[in-house]
Amino acid sequence: MNVRGAILTIGLALLVAFQTVLHAQNYGTRLGIQRGGEVSFEPRGPGVLFGALDPAVQRWYVPQELYYEFRWRQWEYSNYARDQYQRYINTNLEGDYFYDFFGNYINRGWLVYDWRQDQPQELGSGIFKGSQFEQFFSSVTVSGDSRGQYSYAITVGNAIRTTLTPMTFSKPNFNGVQIDFASDKYAATVLASRINDPAVGVTINPRRQSNSTSLFGGRALAQVGDFITVGGTMVNAHNANTALDMFEGNLLAGNLTSGQTSTPVTAIAIVLSDDSPEDEAGGAALFSHDIRIKSRDFETGLETVLTLDEVVREGAEWPTVFGGFPRTGFLAADGTERIILNYDFTDPAYVGPDLTTIVEVEFDYVLANDFKVEMWSNLQTGTRPVPPPPLTNQVIEEAEPVLIDIRRASGNIKDISNAQRVLFNYGLPSANMVAGFTIEGKNVWGFDFYGEWNNNLRYFQYPNAALFNANEGHEVSTESGQATIFNLSKEAYPFFTYGEAYSVDADYSTSAFVSLPGGDVFYDDPIRSVYEFVADNDDQDRRPDWARVGSQANDREVFPGWDENLDFISDFNQNDNRSVPNSIPDYEEPFLRYHVDRPEFLFGIDLNNNGWIDRFEDDDLADYPYKPDRRGYNVFFGVHLLPEARLLVGRLDERMLSDDRDNQTSYAMFTLDKDYPGFGRVRVFDMLKRVVDTIPDDRRAPLPFLDAPTPPLVADMLFFPDTWINTAWLGVDYTAIANFEIVNKLKYERYNQAQDEARDIDGRILAGSSSLLGLINKFEYKLHLGRFLLQPRLKSEYFRQDAFVLAEEDLKQWTGIASLLAQVPLLNSSVVDFGVELAQFNELVQQEEDMVEQGVAEETGDLRSAVFAVQLTNNSNYLGYKLTTQLGLRIGRTFTELVQEVEPRVFDKLTKGRTETTSFITIYAGL
Template sequence: MGRFGEGYISYAHTDYENYETFLGPRPWHYIYDAFGNFLIGGEDLYSWTQQTTTDRLVTSAGRGPVASSRYANVFDRAVAIGGQDYQGRAARMIIADGGSFYDDGIITRYSPLVLNQLGLQGVRADLSVPQGRLSLIAARRYAGYRASRSEIANDSGILLGGRLERDLGVLRFGANFANQHLFDFRRNLGGVKGDLHSSQAIPAVIAVRVSDDSPEDGRGGPVVVATKVYVNGRLRPDITPGIVGQSFGNDFTAVGRTTTQGEFRRDPYYDADLKRISDEYRGMEIPLFADYFYFKDYLDDPAGSDVSQNVNLNLLTQSLRSVSPNQPQRADGEEYLIYYVELEGEPYVRSVRIDFLIGNDYRIDLSSMDVVAPEEARYQRKFSAPFFETVARAPGNIQDLSNLKWVSVDVGAGTAQTLYSGDLHGNLGGLQLRGEFARSRTHYRYPDGAPGSQVQNRGGAPVLQEWHGARHSVDDQAYYLTLHREGDSFGFGAEIFSTGPAYNTQLRLRPGDLDISYNPRYLYQQIKNGTTFLDLIEDNDDNDARLETVLRGTLREPDRSVFPAQDVNNDGIPDVNRNLNSLPDFAEPFLMYDVDPNEYDWGLDLNNNGEIDLREDDREPDLPYDKDLGGFHLFGRRRLSAHSSATLGIIDADQLAGGGASVVRYGRLSYRREQPRLGSLRMEYELKQVEDNVADDVFRWASVVGVGIEAINQEAYRLQRFAFTPDFVQDPLAYRKSLVNRAFLEMRFTRIPGLQVENKLKLEANRQSAISEAEGVPQPADRVGFLTLVSRADYTWQRGRFTVVPQAKFRLLRRTRDRLDLLEADERSFIPILKVTCALTDRTALKAGAQGLPFLPYRVTDRADRRNSFHQRTYLLVLSNHSPYAGYDLSTNIGLNMEKRGFSDPFRSLENTDFTSVFVRVFLGFGGSSIY
């Protein structure tokens, strides 16, 4: 179950190496043509595409010379390396200062639970002696925008870390440390505990959200009996929180205005408001404070207070409900409560603590509001609020109030974070051993002062605020131990693990309305609600040169093409997107012959979410085990023959704070055999008994082909590399109580020269047992069936200058549900292709291809939803030339592309496409080439 990537590497004896991709030290990448054939190893030099459609729409896209392309950035990186070797001892120092370009940093991995950095900006020193190694780092942490060096130095953060490693016989012991803290060189701050920035906002209102930690069961939610508010350490019975009830299913803002045409337009008073369920902002929410204050005005004086100019009153009263503070409150399922504690008018506040007498299955999240425009009458402009941050959760899923107790919520902003651990690795007679125990501590400090009266600038210069607010910290731990041994005929493995729900590897920075550098010209970069996320363990599921999640700012871009475990040839380019455009290859003409979506492939699914484990993409730090999960995994493997094996195993894991559990008992049979002159055969079978209600949500990248004018535009802008759109896929929890049979058959036939035949068949039968309401979320007995089939064949015929390749492919995906006699999915694709290449000279070739012939089109038939059925013909003609130039190899490609698509449903006729495009693409080559 553990997801362990590459481990610690000491550079004392080894030269530093970056990722082998187009962003790495090799300033080129493999380039493929429109047919999917290798073209050249190099870089884009020039590209221009001109398209016209039957609707007289003309689109154009292009990229200029290499001086303005990504190739130039390869030489912008600033990594300096120096070192010394002497009599078995060695030292290296690496310095990276890429300015704001995060990709120009140092790859640094200490341990899976403490530090995993892709682009460290700073200094790393490595020392090695015969039985030990030492590594030290010091780096800057900033918001990811291009700022002057003085701005970064005056107001930024520091990352310090180290790893000490010692060999004792066959065991290797390690100690790891990492600390990131905020600082300001102009003031004496709090050491590794950090301190607040001068621009940190002073809270005027505190918002606490209380919700059901297991909302899926719709019952046993939190019961709040009483609350107490402490200010500056003193109980304040005169401060009574305002309470409103809301629902996650209906918590969009009602703030906005109604146009003269009667249309209501919401006012997104924070940048993510209209994107709350989108990919970038999933799980990031702020309190709808403006809705609350308008609702409060309306309740205080329904007749005299006119709030209709700023809100839709009907929507407001439907989404918020008033809750009395004089009686216990309850929130089940999707319902939640928000407690607003107003502090304006207090002369000085240095600490705030809110105590809740609370029981059952609760989750408590904290946010606050600061005043950014004191003279503004509209609440959505007067206040600003950071994202909610979880501060307390009830262990398990208690529903009988047996855990009723006082829970304290301390208010503060993050200032520092420390992770430390001890680990061991070893090989005891073939037994592979790996383990680590780690603790995290996140430091907070209250921004003290008079709420609502902060002065950030005086006479154009920033005010250097001295902070004296109360401090507090949050601690948690994580550990794992794995054993693994493989023998000639028998192998086994075991792992125990636990990662606490509050084990934290991320520090959030939101220094107020002004940017981190105090410079108003950066206000337009209020990405992610003005929040910077500083990670010690970063999110890089596909282990490439780009992270999946990004810091705030515009210069560091996220990875727009995340395909974990889908780069078999290790060329730094996903196998499902060789031409690096905005569509996956399995959705593009000609290229779709070689690749298929994940649904058609085989892989383990130990977390039972329907996705292949090795290909999952999430938005979480790359910890070896999920947060809030602890348990064990045991398995044994017996080799039955030279080509077959049998495996038995059990997984038993529970959420530590959540109420979920995952118990899997499985058996697997595997057979693999290759005959060089005949082909290969692979057979897999798995039987597993599953009781899993732990959600493992993932992102799936562009699994649906674009159609109509949208597809034309995507093709026109294909030069925007890695421009995929991730689709959030919520775990359907289809294996909460199931007996699952899975089988896979793959055959390849290569006996006849030039002929290749491949067939893949995957079957799954999920027999779901009934679950009563007393056992949890009800589930009726059912059987869910899933079948995929891929058959393809191609033949390569060569005669003189001509190469002819006919290809044919059939693809089937079918999903059924017995209880409802429902066909959930039934999609069939037939893909006929003909490709012809004529070598005009040794450097020039004419290539022609057709996917879909006049009498035999490429056809997709969707029997579950016939509106999606269509037929398509694509014709492509390319003149390709390779010529040497100034020591390089230039590949020039001039082509004509024609495509026509028609839907079977006459109601979708407006989405039919008929377009022609002419393109010119030139590549600068470094690593070999081919005209074929």
């Protein structure tokens, strides 16, 4: 090829390349603008096209997307005969463009989560959760970074397991933002959430509010030396209105909502009552009362304070007082009686400042004995209508207005020796805060310890519409409560010791009132208007036990300590689930009841002496380490007698702060758990206690099955006012012979009252001595005959419990069970199971002969049953799943013994039978 040809070829190639470039897609600045070695995406605004500066009258459009991507010109004829039409492509397939506060390009993608608070502005609080937050990230995102020893993470989720300290903040389902930092010696956490509506699920548009309740909190830790760690904690939840300036007023106290300030306070009532009404004596004693009313001239700013004498018309009575018993020098409210002081600002007897100018109301009372102070006003809304003033005892009983606790006396004084001046302000709750510090030591001179002190402040503000409209802060008052806990332990084998001391005020609270979207607060509706910093989660699962804001559906599957295999099902009803409900507990169900013993045979520690083992206890209280309204200590010392045996002695001494009740328990405990080669396992537990307990600790009954209604509360009847209690449990498992097992369990409890004619909480006379005896003997043998398996089983269960109350009947019964199981393999993956069970139940207290003689026509309590069952099980693989198919039949015949009138005034013992059958074919699929 000559030079001329080469030049021609190169020219043609350049021309083709130039034409290709001309027809390539132009993305403008969507892929950024390169300046030097960097690509910039910052917004620059539109520029001036010098090529378009022609003074022509004809309308001309700047080429946009259709021109650069599809070569479409608006002035040309469109014909798709040869160049076929290309459909529009969604320009948002890759999301939107996002920029930060400073104009920096963030990315092109999707808005997953956005929480913004703009103040002052109506509807200034908004939360957005896109569908990607739920679908892509399963409602939780985690961002973080680390370098060297420093790490931090930002977690946003609908259900975050979060704990600062057990006394301040602990929830299994925190919905909000958690920011964590950690280094070798320091750690910190920040929490934030709009707790009245954190937006659960997908929000198509931002969920905006003017009235909101925000939570902010955190914890910081610092290691001091090698063994000590100190920390600080603060959690604050406050109501706010975004139309107000955030920094106008008290940030910690928050603001009153528009619903709380839309109307003025027209009436206030102070209710004095007996803090321990059950004793019907020594209730609230009112010696004197005064009031100070502060008003403001909003034009001049002048504030005036007037007392009671200055705001009452001469010759009139104000406030109006209802209830109470006149005593020498004071008015008393004993038992269920109440003293109600009504301050009606619309009453003609009131001649004080106009109610729209009042900015603060303070009460000055002199009280004594066991008083409780509650307050009410026309602005304290609830699920029921607000009654008109005046408030009376009858109105309180019938209308059930919302009363807010303010103060209560310490102890249960009845001789007016605690006469005191009580000052408090009226206000609506606006915030709740808990703040404190912790100190923890590991192996400090051989000791481990942990201490925590917290102060709880409840904020109140007096509502005034003029202050709200002027964007000014309201007058703030506070009520406080403290909590202090400390525990210490040391292990110096074979010796060990543990001690704990605690004081938690009755007014210590981690509950915060939250605002509804309209600004109202339903103070008597915890499901919609109460948020808990510390949840009630006795079974320690992912759902709180009670229904509150953020967890409106309470956990009904609560059985603390009864789920040792961690399958979220009670171990006493293992075959119960949502797909196949079963309401019969395993210890009463045929074939299953051989291995499962009833809860009465369990043993353990019961330091609150309510007749229920502490670790199985379900209550309706926040899960603090120690209950509110308690102060006391517990200490024990012990020694390991053997590696498998230990002995300890200790004492618990605690009292209620708001009542004259205490729990003094001295105890000694011995435990042994040892395996003996060639024999089996031996377990021994014995605990001797001297109990003086007058503190009621109510609990909730365990859930019998998943679909059961909410279990009732079980009252602590205080059966042990001064009692010696000995609990002994012995377990012997014989496993020396292969395929042969004998299980024996013995439980014996003895109660001896140290007082003559001791009484329970209802005043009933208790038995001087009572006992509980339970004995279980079980025998099982597995006989292998080739591929066949036979299992003969025997079980005997004896249970006797004396009544604690003299007027109640004892319980005595025996159950005997004999069963035979057989298993026959078929082919490769099929098995046939056969089972026969015979059971006898005898009620040993009621004598059938006496019932016949006395003409009592009813069941005697004795019964026997026979059950036969056959079942075919097949395991197969199908479409990647493991299928288990079962079909079978169970037939049961039960014979109940009863006394009937066979002839006029002639009674005899008869047996009545009934037959129950169950047939089924069931298929299960698994992986």
